[in-house]
Structure formats: structure tokens, C-alpha cells
Amino acid sequence: MPLGVRIFLVYFVFVGLTGWFVLSTVMDEIRPGMRQSTEETLVDTANLLAELLRDDVQAGTLAQSRLPELLTAYGQRQPQARIWGVEKSAVSHRIYVTDARGIVLIDSSGIGVGQDYSRWNDVYLTLRGQYGARSSREDPDDPESSVMYVAAPIVADGEILGVVSVAKPNRTLQPYIERSQRRLAWFGAGLIGLGLLVGGLLSWWLSRALGRLTRYAQAVSAGERAELPHYRGGELAQLAGAVEHMRTELEGKAYVEHYVHSLTHELKSPLAAIRGASELLRGEMPAEQRARFVDNIDSESERLQQLVERLLALAQVEQRQGLEERVAVPLHGLIEELCQAQAARLQRAGVLVDDRVDAQLAVSGERFLLKQALANLLDNALDFTLPGGTLRFSARRQGERVTLCLFNPGPAIPDYALGRLTERFYSLPRPQTGRKSTGLGLNFVQEVAELHGGLLQVVNADGGVEARLELPVHPD
Structure with a gap:
């Protein structure tokens, strides 16, 4: 199971359980919390009525007062109030007053007048100087029919003359409880x-970041060129830096060993030729033969120099993981510049150049490397072009890619060699001299192409050979 998925599952379980626990706890507290708030309001109301009724109860004129009429009118009121989205169209308080014996004197509902309520806790406790409250069901079989009763004593000269009780059905609170629970x-x-x-986004980001670093490590392990993922700091940036440092150290050691072996192998042939020629030159020989051996030493020395220079250039490209810059490089102007630099050789070889590349066509990349790559392609094409031939540059754009083609007339490449042309140190004999090159030119071009995200192909074409260099087009 991927690390990101595991992290998300742990986070999911933790957040889910925590959220469920907190939510269920709060939901369970809504009902008692609202009832406690309502009870506190009933206490205030009962005590206010106790003060208002004290004089009438003390004088014994409660029944003759306007209070029964007022309570009846109160019970018939229709507030038409909208509270938190809940419509309240009737009042729900029941108010009754008892004397010091617990006999109901007045009742806003009209059902308890004359009855003995002294056994009910609200009246019973209040008459004994305690806090009187109770919760009773209107229907014994219906738990939702409970009613809260809160009482307050009617006191005069330190004596309890009676009790006033205020009741409120709990069902009237239910719409607000349900609404609060729904919203919560x-x-x-x-x-x-x-x-x-x-949590999912965090897990995805972490998984993606680690995945980029994993793919980079896998690419490096496979010997592929890869760009180090960039992070904005923290442990991931430190980990990426450590992986890159390890790659540099390991690749540097292996790279040096590989190149020492390759260079040693390739230097044997020209050094043997130089040594053999120098030994022969120590003896007496005709001047013409001596001049030939001197020319051999010069040519082999030049070959050694080219080998070293191209190895250094190739090493610099192979060690790079990305481009230092990406600029617009016009192909037509670059080709003209290279042809001018090779004008003497072109004239000496009797070879013409046909540049058919659109002057407005530009690729995106590092100009110095692209110039070196095209110079190698041009050198290779000149080596295989007979005098009087014409090199042809052309280019075609396909979407976001440009394919630059260099055609040179000459013999076709053998089938066995087509797949090996870009191998390091692999080379075919030149038609005019029969000698091989360093075998590094096309390998260098391939490295530059891959560094730019492109591709190099060398194929047989009608009447010759065509090198195709595919590169990203520069956005207009």
C-alpha cells in the first residue's frame, strides 16, 4: 500500500473518530442544555409573578382581581413569531397559584382550580422553603409529553402565603432542539x-513529492538523465540534496573509472603508430619514406588531440542533468554561422551547402550546445560526402517539435551499423581515406539531443544518408 494512502487512512480514522466523538457529545448536550436554559427562564418568570401576586394573595382578593381574566387572555394569544426559522403561533406557559395548603386558586389552563396540588414537588418543596421544580408526563406512555414545572413562593412578612408555578411543555422546545441538531x-x-x-490533499502532496524523488532515484539507477526535483525547503529538500550528493559522488567515481578504461583503450592504437614511426625514423631511409612517417606521426597526434578534446566535451555534457538556459535559437542563422566557419574545408572538398531552413524557425535550448551538436553533424556529413556533392539542410515543424534534417549524398550505411552509430567510439571507415574517426561525434549529438528533451536518428535515404535531430520548438 502506498505511503500516501496509509497516511490518509490513519488521518481518516483519527479525524473520523474524533469528529464523531465530539459531534455526538455536543449533540447529546443540546437537549439538556436547552432545557436548563428554559428552566432558568421559568425561575425568573415565577419569581416575577410571585411579587406581582403577593398583595392580592395576602388580601385574599386574588379571585376577584383581573388576574384570572388576564391569564385566560394570555392563553389565547397568538404571537405569530418566527424564532430561528420556527413559527410560534401559540403561547405555551401554564401558570397556576396555590394557597399555603396547596389548593389551586387560579389556573391559566382552567383545569386545576380547587384541586389539591400539595403533593406535587413544585408546590410541596416550595411550601417548605426549598427550590420547587418537577418534570411530569402528560401521557405516562409518551416520554415526549413531559412538562417542566418551576415554582416560587409568595412571601409576605416572612411567611409563605402561597405558591405560583410556571410550566412549559418540553415538546415546544423540540423544534429548536432538532433545528440545532440538524445545523450542528x-x-x-x-x-x-x-x-x-x-488530509487527502496533504497525503497526495506528500506522496507526489516522494514519488518524484523515487522516480528520480530510479532514473539515476538506470543510468538515465533526470532533473532533481525542487522543493521549497524542509526535510524533503534536505533528502533531495542528500540523494543528489550521493548520486554525484557515486557517478563521479564510476564515470572516472569508465573514462579511464575507454581512454586507455582508444589511445593504444595512435600511440602504437607514433611509437612505431619514431623507431623507424631513427634509422637511415629515403627522404620520401621519412616524410611519410612524419606525416603519420602528425596525423596520429592530431587524432589524439581530437580524441581528448571530444572526450572532454562529451564528459561535460554527460555529467549535466539539465540545461543552464533555454533561449530561442534560430536554426537558419546557426547553420549559416557553421558553414562560414567551415568555408575553407567546404571549398577544398568541393562540397556545396543547400540551406532550406525557414529563417523564422527557432528551437528552444542552449545555443552553445546546439552549435556544437550541429558542428559534429556537419563534420560527419563532410567526411562521407564525395567531392562535388551537396549537403542539404531542411526542417519541418510538427506541433511543439522541430525536426532538423541534414542530408549528405554518399554510400548507404550497412544495416549492421545503423543501430550502433551513436555508440561511443564506434565509427565507420571514411570513403576517401579508409580511416575511422574518434567515434564520439554522433554520441555527443545524441547526448545534447536528450539533454534538450529531443532525439537523434541517422537513416538511409534515397541517394545518401540523412541525420534527423528532433528538438522542442521555441514558443512564439
Whole structure:
């Protein structure tokens, strides 16, 4: 299972369980919390009514006062109030007053007048100087029919004259409880969902970051050119730096060993030729033969110099993991510049150049490397072009890619050699001299092409050979 998925699952379980626990706890607290708030309001209301009723109860004129009429009118009121989206169309308080014996004097509902309520806790406790409250069901079989009763003593000269009780059915609170629970459920689910989304994004980001570093390590292990992932700091940036440092150290050691072996192998032939010629020159020989051996020494020395220079250039390209710059490089102007630099050789060989590349066509890359790559292609094409031949440059654009083609007339490449032309130190004999080159030119071009995200192909064409260099086009 991927690390990102495991992290997300752990996060999912933690956030889910935490969210469920917190949400369920808060949901369970809504009902008692709202009832406690309502009870506190009933306490205030009962005590206020106790003060208002004290004089009438003390004088014994409560029944003759306007209070029964007012309570009846109160019970018939229709507030038409909209509270938190809940419509309230009727009042729900029940108010009754008892004397010091617990006998109901007045009742806003009209059902308890004259009855003995002294056994009910609200009246019973209040008459004994305690806090009187109770919760009773209107229907014994229906737990939702419970009613809260809160009482306050009617006191005059330190004596309890009676009790006033205020009642409120719990069912009138249910719409507000349900609304709060719904809102809290949606809000909690949203927070949990947001938390899981953040966790998912975090897991995806971490998995993607580690995946980029893993792919980089795998590419380096496979010997492929790869660009080091860039991170903005932290442990991932340190890890990437450590991997890159390890790659540099390991590749540097292996690279030096490889090149020492390759260079040693390739230097044997020209050094043997130089040594043999120098030994022969120590003896007496005709001047014409001596001049031939001196020419051999010069040519082999030049070959050694070219080998060293091209190895150094190739080593610099192979060690690079990316381009130092990406600029627009016009192909037509670059070809003209190279042809001018090779004008003497072209004239001496009697070879013409046909540049058919559009002057407006430009590729994206590092100009110095592209110039070196095209110079190697041009050198290779000149080596295989007979006097009087014409080299032809052309280019075609396909989407975001440009394919630059260099055609040279001459013998076709044998089938066995087509797949090996870009191998290091592999070379075919030149038609005019029969000698081989260093075998590094096309390998260098291939490295430059891959560094630019491109491709090199050398194929047989009608009447000759065509080298195709595919590169990214520069955005207009």
C-alpha cells in the first residue's frame, strides 16, 4: 500500500473518530442544555409573578382581581413569531397559584382550580422553603409529553402565603432542539469533510513529492538523465540534496573509472603508430619514406588531440542533468554561422551547402550546445560526402517539435551499423581515406539531443544518408 494512502487512512480514522466523538457529545448536550436554559427562564418568570401576586394573595382578593381574566387572555394569544426559522403561533406557559395548603386558586389552563396540588414537588418543596421544580408526563406512555414545572413562593412578612408555578411543555422546545441538531450535524459533517479533504490533499502532496524523488532515484539507477526535483525547503529538500550528493559522488567515481578504461583503450592504437614511426625514423631511409612517417606521426597526434578534446566535451555534457538556459535559437542563422566557419574545408572538398531552413524557425535550448551538436553533424556529413556533392539542410515543424534534417549524398550505411552509430567510439571507415574517426561525434549529438528533451536518428535515404535531430520548438 502506498505511503500516501496509509497516511490518509490513519488521518481518516483519527479525524473520523474524533469528529464523531465530539459531534455526538455536543449533540447529546443540546437537549439538556436547552432545557436548563428554559428552566432558568421559568425561575425568573415565577419569581416575577410571585411579587406581582403577593398583595392580592395576602388580601385574599386574588379571585376577584383581573388576574384570572388576564391569564385566560394570555392563553389565547397568538404571537405569530418566527424564532430561528420556527413559527410560534401559540403561547405555551401554564401558570397556576396555590394557597399555603396547596389548593389551586387560579389556573391559566382552567383545569386545576380547587384541586389539591400539595403533593406535587413544585408546590410541596416550595411550601417548605426549598427550590420547587418537577418534570411530569402528560401521557405516562409518551416520554415526549413531559412538562417542566418551576415554582416560587409568595412571601409576605416572612411567611409563605402561597405558591405560583410556571410550566412549559418540553415538546415546544423540540423544534429548536432538532433545528440545532440538524445545523450542528451539517456543520460537523462539513468540518469533518473539510478535514478529510485537507488530509487527502496533504497525503497526495506528500506522496507526489516522494514519488518524484523515487522516480528520480530510479532514473539515476538506470543510468538515465533526470532533473532533481525542487522543493521549497524542509526535510524533503534536505533528502533531495542528500540523494543528489550521493548520486554525484557515486557517478563521479564510476564515470572516472569508465573514462579511464575507454581512454586507455582508444589511445593504444595512435600511440602504437607514433611509437612505431619514431623507431623507424631513427634509422637511415629515403627522404620520401621519412616524410611519410612524419606525416603519420602528425596525423596520429592530431587524432589524439581530437580524441581528448571530444572526450572532454562529451564528459561535460554527460555529467549535466539539465540545461543552464533555454533561449530561442534560430536554426537558419546557426547553420549559416557553421558553414562560414567551415568555408575553407567546404571549398577544398568541393562540397556545396543547400540551406532550406525557414529563417523564422527557432528551437528552444542552449545555443552553445546546439552549435556544437550541429558542428559534429556537419563534420560527419563532410567526411562521407564525395567531392562535388551537396549537403542539404531542411526542417519541418510538427506541433511543439522541430525536426532538423541534414542530408549528405554518399554510400548507404550497412544495416549492421545503423543501430550502433551513436555508440561511443564506434565509427565507420571514411570513403576517401579508409580511416575511422574518434567515434564520439554522433554520441555527443545524441547526448545534447536528450539533454534538450529531443532525439537523434541517422537513416538511409534515397541517394545518401540523412541525420534527423528532433528538438522542442521555441514558443512564439
